[in-house]
Amino acid sequence: MVDIADFANGLVQEHLDQALAVRSAVKPALAAHSFLFCEACDEAIPEARRLAELGCTQCVNCQSITEARRARYAR
CATH class of the missing domain: 1.20.5 (Single alpha-helices involved in coiled-coils or other helix-helix interfaces)
Known part of the structure:
Protein backbone atom coordinates (compact mmCIF):
# COMPACT_ATOMS: atom_id res chain seq x y z
CA MET A 1 0.00 0.00 0.00
CA ALA A 31 26.08 27.29 -24.74
CA ALA A 32 26.21 28.65 -28.29
CA HIS A 33 28.94 31.24 -27.65
CA SER A 34 32.42 30.23 -28.74
CA PHE A 35 35.62 31.38 -27.10
CA LEU A 36 37.68 34.01 -28.93
CA PHE A 37 40.91 32.42 -27.72
CA CYS A 38 41.83 28.76 -27.27
CA GLU A 39 41.63 27.64 -23.65
CA ALA A 40 44.68 25.40 -24.14
CA CYS A 41 47.20 27.55 -26.05
CA ASP A 42 45.67 31.07 -25.88
CA GLU A 43 45.86 31.50 -29.67
CA ALA A 44 42.98 33.23 -31.44
CA ILE A 45 40.28 30.88 -32.72
CA PRO A 46 39.45 31.74 -36.35
CA GLU A 47 36.00 33.22 -36.91
CA ALA A 48 35.13 30.50 -39.43
CA ARG A 49 35.66 27.82 -36.76
CA ARG A 50 33.68 29.75 -34.16
CA LEU A 51 30.75 30.04 -36.56
CA ALA A 52 30.97 26.44 -37.80
CA GLU A 53 31.36 24.85 -34.35
CA LEU A 54 29.19 26.80 -31.93
CA GLY A 55 30.45 26.56 -28.39
CA CYS A 56 34.02 25.64 -29.33
CA THR A 57 36.64 26.34 -26.70
CA GLN A 58 39.80 25.20 -28.49
CA CYS A 59 41.53 25.85 -31.80
CA VAL A 60 41.60 23.04 -34.37
CA ASN A 61 45.11 21.87 -33.40
CA CYS A 62 44.39 21.67 -29.67
CA GLN A 63 41.00 20.04 -30.28
CA SER A 64 42.71 17.38 -32.42
CA ILE A 65 45.22 16.68 -29.66
CA THR A 66 42.44 16.47 -27.04
CA GLU A 67 40.43 14.04 -29.16
CA ALA A 68 43.50 11.87 -29.83
CA ARG A 69 44.23 11.68 -26.10
CA ARG A 70 40.63 10.75 -25.33
CA ALA A 71 40.68 8.05 -27.99
CA ARG A 72 43.93 6.61 -26.61
CA TYR A 73 42.62 6.46 -23.03
CA ALA A 74 39.17 5.18 -24.02
CA ARG A 75 40.57 1.78 -24.99
Whole structure:
Protein backbone atom coordinates (compact mmCIF):
# COMPACT_ATOMS: atom_id res chain seq x y z
CA MET A 1 0.00 0.00 0.00
CA VAL A 2 1.31 3.42 -0.98
CA ASP A 3 1.32 5.97 1.78
CA ILE A 4 1.24 9.76 1.51
CA ALA A 5 5.04 10.12 1.77
CA ASP A 6 5.60 7.76 -1.18
CA PHE A 7 3.02 9.63 -3.22
CA ALA A 8 4.66 12.98 -2.38
CA ASN A 9 8.12 11.66 -3.27
CA GLY A 10 6.82 10.41 -6.60
CA LEU A 11 5.23 13.77 -7.32
CA VAL A 12 8.41 15.66 -6.45
CA GLN A 13 10.47 13.32 -8.64
CA GLU A 14 8.09 13.88 -11.55
CA HIS A 15 8.45 17.66 -11.19
CA LEU A 16 12.23 17.38 -11.02
CA ASP A 17 12.31 15.21 -14.15
CA GLN A 18 10.17 17.73 -16.02
CA ALA A 19 12.36 20.64 -14.92
CA LEU A 20 15.53 18.82 -15.98
CA ALA A 21 13.99 17.98 -19.36
CA VAL A 22 13.14 21.64 -19.95
CA ARG A 23 16.62 22.71 -18.87
CA SER A 24 18.26 20.16 -21.18
CA ALA A 25 16.14 21.36 -24.10
CA VAL A 26 17.23 24.97 -23.53
CA LYS A 27 20.88 24.25 -22.70
CA PRO A 28 22.28 24.10 -26.27
CA ALA A 29 20.95 27.60 -26.95
CA LEU A 30 22.74 28.89 -23.86
CA ALA A 31 26.08 27.29 -24.74
CA ALA A 32 26.21 28.65 -28.29
CA HIS A 33 28.94 31.24 -27.65
CA SER A 34 32.42 30.23 -28.74
CA PHE A 35 35.62 31.38 -27.10
CA LEU A 36 37.68 34.01 -28.93
CA PHE A 37 40.91 32.42 -27.72
CA CYS A 38 41.83 28.76 -27.27
CA GLU A 39 41.63 27.64 -23.65
CA ALA A 40 44.68 25.40 -24.14
CA CYS A 41 47.20 27.55 -26.05
CA ASP A 42 45.67 31.07 -25.88
CA GLU A 43 45.86 31.50 -29.67
CA ALA A 44 42.98 33.23 -31.44
CA ILE A 45 40.28 30.88 -32.72
CA PRO A 46 39.45 31.74 -36.35
CA GLU A 47 36.00 33.22 -36.91
CA ALA A 48 35.13 30.50 -39.43
CA ARG A 49 35.66 27.82 -36.76
CA ARG A 50 33.68 29.75 -34.16
CA LEU A 51 30.75 30.04 -36.56
CA ALA A 52 30.97 26.44 -37.80
CA GLU A 53 31.36 24.85 -34.35
CA LEU A 54 29.19 26.80 -31.93
CA GLY A 55 30.45 26.56 -28.39
CA CYS A 56 34.02 25.64 -29.33
CA THR A 57 36.64 26.34 -26.70
CA GLN A 58 39.80 25.20 -28.49
CA CYS A 59 41.53 25.85 -31.80
CA VAL A 60 41.60 23.04 -34.37
CA ASN A 61 45.11 21.87 -33.40
CA CYS A 62 44.39 21.67 -29.67
CA GLN A 63 41.00 20.04 -30.28
CA SER A 64 42.71 17.38 -32.42
CA ILE A 65 45.22 16.68 -29.66
CA THR A 66 42.44 16.47 -27.04
CA GLU A 67 40.43 14.04 -29.16
CA ALA A 68 43.50 11.87 -29.83
CA ARG A 69 44.23 11.68 -26.10
CA ARG A 70 40.63 10.75 -25.33
CA ALA A 71 40.68 8.05 -27.99
CA ARG A 72 43.93 6.61 -26.61
CA TYR A 73 42.62 6.46 -23.03
CA ALA A 74 39.17 5.18 -24.02
CA ARG A 75 40.57 1.78 -24.99
